[in-house]
Amino acid sequence: MVSASVKDVAALAGVSVGTVSNVLNRPEKVSAEVTVRVQSAIDKLGFVRNDAARQLRAGMSHSIGLVVLDAANPFFTDLARGAEDRATAENLTVLVGNSNEDEGRESAYLDLFEQQRVRGVLLSPVGNVIPRLEQLRRRGIPTVLVDRQTENMSFSSVAVDDLAGGEMAAAHLLSLGRRRIAFVGGPASIRQVADRLAGARKAIDAVAGATLEVIATESLTVLSGRAAGESIRSRPKAERPDAIFAANDLLAVGALQGLMLMGGVKVPQEIALIGYDDIEFAAAAVVPLSSIRQPSALIGSTALELLLREAASEDGFEPAQVVFPPELIVRASTQG
Amino acid sequence: MVSASVKDVAALAGVSVGTVSNVLNRPEKVSAEVTVRVQSAIDKLGFVRNDAARQLRAGMSHSIGLVVLDAANPFFTDLARGAEDRATAENLTVLVGNSNEDEGRESAYLDLFEQQRVRGVLLSPVGNVIPRLEQLRRRGIPTVLVDRQTENMSFSSVAVDDLAGGEMAAAHLLSLGRRRIAFVGGPASIRQVADRLAGARKAIDAVAGATLEVIATESLTVLSGRAAGESIRSRPKAERPDAIFAANDLLAVGALQGLMLMGGVKVPQEIALIGYDDIEFAAAAVVPLSSIRQPSALIGSTALELLLREAASEDGFEPAQVVFPPELIVRASTQG
DNA sequence: ACACAGGAATGAATCGTTTCATAACCAGCT
DNA sequence: AGCTGGTTATGAAACGATTCATTCCTGTGT
Numbered sequence: 179m180v181s182a183s184v185k186d187v188a189a190l191a192g193v194s195v196g197t198v199s200n201v202l203n204r205p206e207k208v209s210a211e212v213t214v215r216v217q218s219a220i221d222k223l224g225f226v227r228n229d230a231a232r233q234l235r236a237g238m239s240h241s242i243g244l245v246v247l248d249a250a251n252p253f254f255t256d257l258a259r260g261a262e263d264r265a266t267a268e269n270l271t272v273l274v275g276n277s278n279e280d281e282g283r284e285s286a287y288l289d290l291f292e293q294q295r296v297r298g299v300l301l302s303p304v305g306n307v308i309p310r311l312e313q314l315r316r317r318g319i320p321t322v323l324v325d326r327q328t329e330n331m332s333f334s335s336v337a338v339d340d341l342a343g344g345e346m347a348a349a350h351l352l353s354l355g356r357r358r359i360a361f362v363g364g365p366a367s368i369r370q371v372a373d374r375l376a377g378a379r380k381a382i383d384a385v386a387g388a389t390l391e392v393i394a395t396e397s398l399t400v401l402s403g404r405a406a407g408e409s410i411r412s413r414p415k416a417e418r419p420d421a422i423f424a425a426n427d428l429l430a431v432g433a434l435q436g437l438m439l440m441g442g443v444k445v446p447q448e449i450a451l452i453g454y455d456d457i458e459f460a461a462a463a464v465v466p467l468s469s470i471r472q473p474s475a476l477i478g479s480t481a482l483e484l485l486l487r488e489a490a491s492e493d494g495f496e497p498a499q500v501v502f503p504p505e506l507i508v509r510a511s512t513q514g
Numbered sequence: 515m516v517s518a519s520v521k522d523v524a525a526l527a528g529v530s531v532g533t534v535s536n537v538l539n540r541p542e543k544v545s546a547e548v549t550v551r552v553q554s555a556i557d558k559l560g561f562v563r564n565d566a567a568r569q570l571r572a573g574m575s576h577s578i579g580l581v582v583l584d585a586a587n588p589f590f591t592d593l594a595r596g597a598e599d600r601a602t603a604e605n606l607t608v609l610v611g612n613s614n615e616d617e618g619r620e621s622a623y624l625d626l627f628e629q630q631r632v633r634g635v636l637l638s639p640v641g642n643v644i645p646r647l648e649q650l651r652r653r654g655i656p657t658v659l660v661d662r663q664t665e666n667m668s669f670s671s672v673a674v675d676d677l678a679g680g681e682m683a684a685a686h687l688l689s690l691g692r693r694r695i696a697f698v699g700g701p702a703s704i705r706q707v708a709d710r711l712a713g714a715r716k717a718i719d720a721v722a723g724a725t726l727e728v729i730a731t732e733s734l735t736v737l738s739g740r741a742a743g744e745s746i747r748s749r750p751k752a753e754r755p756d757a758i759f760a761a762n763d764l765l766a767v768g769a770l771q772g773l774m775l776m777g778g779v780k781v782p783q784e785i786a787l788i789g790y791d792d793i794e795f796a797a798a799a800v801v802p803l804s805s806i807r808q809p810s811a812l813i814g815s816t817a818l819e820l821l822l823r824e825a826a827s828e829d830g831f832e833p834a835q836v837v838f839p840p841e842l843i844v845r846a847s848t849q850g
Numbered sequence: 851a852c853a854c855a856g857g858a859a860t861g862a863a864t865c866g867t868t869t870c871a872t873a874a875c876c877a878g879c880t
Numbered sequence: 881a882g883c884t885g886g887t888t889a890t891g892a893a894a895c896g897a898t899t900c901a902t903t904c905c906t907g908t909g910t
Contacts, residue, residue: 181631181653183896194860199898209858224649229629230575231896233566234865249594255586259612271626274610276595290607293565295517313560317517400798435800441777462736464771464800519866530890535868545888567866570895 182223191219202227233295241271242485243291244300245284247325249276252457253474254302257324260478261300268486270297281305292319298485300324300478308333320488320495322481326369334488334497336481340370343470343504344377347423347452348390350468350506352381356421356450357388362406362433363425364395371398371425374454378423391419395429403429407436411443420449421512427453427460430467434511438464451511466509473502518559527555538563569631577607578821579627580636581620583661585612588793589810590638593660596814597636604822606633617641628655634821636660636814644669656824656831658817662705670824670833672817676706679806679840680713683759683788684726686804686842688717692757692786693724698742698769699761700730707734707761710790714759727755731765739765743772747779756785757848763789763796766803770847774800787847802845809838 188195193212200208201216208216219225233239244261246254262272273296275287284304291299292314299314299321301307311321311333323335351359361378363371375392382390393409395402403424410418410433424430430453437443437451445451445465453460456471480500488495524531529548536544537552544552555561569575580597582590598608609632611623620640627635628650635650635657637643647657647669659671687695697714699707711728718726729745731738739760746754746769760766766789773779773787781787781801789796792807816836824831 184898185896195897196860196862196899197858200859203898207858212859224653226625226628226653228570228631228896230566230569230631231865232898234564234570234867234896235898237865239566249585250588250591252586255591258585262612276598289562292562295564295566317560317562400795404798432798439800459736459795462740462768462771464775520868521866531867532869532890532892533888536889539868543888548889564866567895568868570866570897571868573895 181228182225183228184225186223187216187219187225190223191216237295238297239295240269241273241294241296242298242300242482243273243275243287243294243296245275245277245287245302247277247279247302247304249274249278253325253455253472256474257478257481260475260480261482262478263475264479264482268482272482277302277304279304285310288314292317295319298322298489300481300485302326320485322485322488324477324481331499332497334484334499336477336484336500337502338472338477338504339501340373340504341377341380343454343472344374344379344423345381346377346504346506347374347454347470348378348381350508350512351421351423351450351452352385352388354421354450354512357385358391358419359388359421359423360391360393360410360419361423361425362393362395362403362429363398364402365397366394368398374423374425395425398426398428400428400432400435403432403434404436405432407433408439409436410449411437411439418443418449422449422451424451424453427455427457427467427469429453430469430511431459431463434463434465434467446511446514456507460507461509463511465511468509468512469507471505471507473505477502517564518561519564520561522559523552523555523561526559527552574631574633576605577609577630577632578634578636578818579609579611579623579630579632581611581613581623581638583613583615583638583640585610585614589661589791589808592810593814593817596811596816597818598814599811600815600818604818608818613638613640615640621646624650628653631655634658634825636817636821638662656821658821658824660813660817667835668833670820670835672813672820672836673838674808674813674840675837676709676840677713677716679790679808680710680715680759681717682713682840682842683710683790683806684714684717686844686848687757687759687786687788688721688724690757690786690848692755693721694727694755695724695757695759696727696729696746696755697759697761698729698731698739698765699734700732700738702730704734710759710761731761734762734764736764736768736771739768739770740772741768743769744775745772746785747773747775754779754785758785758787760787760789763791763793763803763805765789766805766847767795767799770799770801770803782847782850792843796843797845799847801847804845804848805843807841807843809841813838 184195184198188198198216201213258274265272277284281304301321302325323333325337361375366372382388393406424433443449452468454470456469460467460469520531520534524534534552537549594610601608613620617640637657638661657669659669661673697711702708718724729742760769779785788804790806792805796803796805
């Protein structure tokens, strides 16, 4: 026999299946003596509940689905951990799917979650999934968008205010007295990049004499950042910016390398440098990097919180848009 | 109505539930005309199969469980991707659990997977789980260990030969003519660290006049590596090693920073440096790092392969121990 | 001695899908 | 007309846990 069922347990303990179920789910309804008998039968048979049967009966699983853009990105692993911790407290499981920024994979995971009758879905969307999400909602499966606000406000979302983050970073550089600021980042089609730039521009426009130069990169990687840093280093001193705001920490780390190569530019004395995301590596860089921190785990737990609330509520649910403020982390790269 | 069932579809299409099931699972057995009718009923009702019911009937889910030590470690995300790709091809889903090196969480995930009647489990174990795995096996759920070989050979495993990797790294340094070699790594209680050191020692002992110095670190992090690098830089030139083998790339990156700080030691001219893991960041370091590459995705897909084979086989299954050879990746940090 | 309250245990019905033995139907052949 | 073989469709049973209306006890109070 591969696996014992409640029936087997009941037979061995000399009770009915209903009683076994009661021992499992409402122990207070069962006499001590019977509880002991059933327990020992469970132990002897190595009985383990069949989740599929429970779910079938219950009509709904006790997991929630999470689809992320990139499982390797620390931001998303932190976010997932935040959601998991909150879920565990609620006796729920989080199933993580990695869309890898691919619409097909995203859609496949949504299908899977729908078949599993998950309690809800947390989604960092790739394509235009709103219709798909409306279908899920009709089926009673709520969705909360993470890291991207919904266009039409019909779904709840949790995100960070990248505009404010950009503004904050630029304002910090300006407060150091720097005026010739360069933004390193790209591609501009990524919303986060565009927002951070827009925020920076806003802060810079507000200060007379401050200028903003945009140095576009192909991607948000260390290598791109390094190329940008080297190109700045190769300029005549007078034409260099006196501060750099990089669209994320990987770029900042790369830029730092490019600048410092061959005893080049001194950071922060000649050029101050700030990144974005505050990844673990930022603090460990040759010159510890200032950065804009995003509360990734908090985003995850909050998203799950909203999801639970929506799942518990009746029809007239009001979607909520939560936007977290980013946080400025000052380290050596902008001090001195 | 929250959700339509086969019964609803059958009623609308004017056929029996069995026929609906046939349309879904053996379309060749159903006439074209009926297929069309059923399909349009499915579309109209937005019918989605209930996975719990399928699994209950089938007696087994179509997912496999994976428990990793650290979901944030690129090695494991790559491994997971390898397993997922292979699973997708087999129409299976991978459920990823993050034990975070905690025995309690590991155990909780194994419980969950057992309740879900997964097809099998891939496990990068924390504690002594062998008895638990034997219990799973009795239930018909096979396990394959990843990244750690089983002590008693009773379970299949997939790992990388860290001994050979350590030997390879040290041999490479020796082949450059370096003789005063330092191993940076720790804690020694981690099997991978111990094996890599043992491998290095073996290579060094084989060359007359070559010496090995062990510089212990508290952890496998950039910060620890940097401290080690700085302590080496602060020595009189004559007492410095002429090559460093770091137990992983994070340490190597840190060591590199520590060495180069303030125009200090030239890498590789004065000290050659090699790391381990070949993480993405290695190629992007100020001086691109040589490293020992582990085929992480291949480990994942191979583990899944073994799992499938064991699941398909009858009782007399012979566990297999697969050990992959690591690969030497030479970059600037050991050239010149 | 009897009724009765209330705790404890029962077991049939249920969830949605799949399977499989059976039935229905049709065409071709004797 | 009767028979055969083959293709399609049917519907009841089964998977395993949970639920809930019902039955069974036991002890208390009159």
